Amino acid sequence: MTEAGPTPPAVETRGLERIYRIKPRPVTALAGVDVRVEPGEFFGLLGPNGAGKTTLIKILTTLLLPTSGSARVFGFDVVSETKQIRRIMNMVAGGEQSGYGILTTREQLWMFSQFYGLGTREGWRRVDELVELVGLTEQREQRVSTLSTGQRQKLNVARGLLNDPWILFLDEPTLGLDVGAARAVRELMTAWRAAVPGRTILLTTHYMAEADELCERIAIVDRGRILAIGTPAELKRRVQRESIFRLEVDRLAAGARALAPLPGVVSAVPASEADTGREAAGRGTVAITLVLRDDAALGGVVGALGELGARIVALRKSEPTLEDVFVELVGRGFEDEAEGDGARPPMPGAEPAAPGPSHTTHPHEPGEPSDEPLAT
């Protein structure tokens, strides 16, 4: 990077590959990723567990070497110019209980301020400023080991802001947090970036609503590849041409799979927990996200459900979500990926299923005509 030249991209990767040489066979975490994030962007990497998001963050934060390809942060190479990158970036990961438990909140932050090269006095000033900013004033002299999960994550966020980074990498920052703590972290991040133009954030998440709420642009990642990049609105427009329904049915043993081969059905996958799946699970029914070529195909689906002996509990038409985009791109939902891992937790702090304007039918048996119009 030259001093006089134009500012290079905040992140630029070309053909980035990362293969883990593990037994019994190597695992490809990144399979040729090309991505460009501009300075000042709030950029999201959205994908299920194991998509390669964290691997990408690790490479960009100089924690891991790529197998091939190149990655640059503000023009600095992640392999050969790590010192420069480390001076201008910081990272915050979620879902972990990290911290020097024996130190107090202030001591831990001050210690990192010294590792980041701040002077003693400047370090304390910055620490006190951030302690207040993240709302840990009452816990400032409390040992880290006594902080709650949410407070530890706030402390982690404060550490991430200590060196006033040009680029902040957030790896699932709200994972495992309760509603209030997750919302506080998201608000903090938004406010921090907005305070100074040019501050860049790269967020990885598998919470679609979080990506939708925070990010200006999103890359949808799966199995080490970027499938699509765009603003949330642009991505959603990709599936706008199809009709999307949230369907809740009872007595459908085969689940969503039974509907996939029907005429006019683009895809039929279990709905995410964040989106109605959890309520359905509570009622012992199956929630399905149904993407149809057009509304006319719905009659066939309803008829087929009747033949299968299933009962429709609820049906509503909705605007596409990022999950619909993912389903369209990959042919499966996030939940499918999480199978065997346990269900994916809902996004903390998210409002209950609000997938946009919808129309819901009253429960009725398959084949029974609905009194309400379905088309929007």
Added chain:
Amino acid sequence: MSRTAVSGSAMSEAVALDPGRLRGRPVRDAWRSFATAARLGWQMEANWTDPLLFFIYSVAKPVAAALILVVMIEVIGGSAGRGLRAFVVVGSALWSFVVSGMAGLAWSVLDDRERYRMLKYVYVSPSAFGIVLLGRGMARLAIGAMGAAITLAVGVAFLGVPLDLARVDWPLLAVAMPLGLVAIVALGAMLAAVCLQTRQESWSYPEAAAGALFLVVGAVFPLHVLPAMAQAAGLLTPLTWWLEGVRQALVPGSASAIGGDGSLWAELSGHATPGGIEITAALLATSALVTLVAATVFRLSERRAKDRGLIDRTSGS
């Protein structure tokens, strides 16, 4: 930061990056990192909920180790073994310092990765990783030094170690101590490099490595009782020369761990025991060699850990 337009950016106007922040101040930053890490290390080491535990670990353990050896010599050698008392007490005291120094760096890696899960954050900070580890290791080294000093004091007060401050060879001590310290830290860095590669909790590695070295460095028995190959290994180890140097400096004329009848040293050099200059030269050469090897091993280990994704990989992951 000044304002400037960023062409093609998602933002119409963004703050320019301050190139001054990229430069850093190498010496000041390194010192700051070292001092902070040392302070953190001390806070961890001194974080005893029970002062009795601290006393047992840092003082009673080395004193007890020395006493056990003295009693063993008494039982086996009777009055003939009394001449070896100073040899054993001084060697044993210094060895506790060696073990603490070697373990300090390695345990810092394990502490930060396994217990506190902060290694990745420390690693991606602008501070040099090696400097931070060095600072963290200093606390354990200080505790080891304290234990060694107390063991020596017990030896002088109760076990008849003939330490006379007027007779101490201060120049030899002044040269041997820093050189030995460098060698101990270098060995610790090698162990830290090994721990960086392990995915299991390798807390016992430093003591295992120290135990293996204990056999060949003449800490509590002279080298000439060992086979020639083991003696050769001992002569290539800086710790052997450091122990010999400090022992000869503290108690001039005491029995040599290196020389003596039938020793490899006597065979190779043609005279019975090494003098101060020979000890210093050998200590300098072996310390330099070990430091060079340690720096290379550490760098390779760091590179490999980064390549394999081991920096933040805990034993539970």
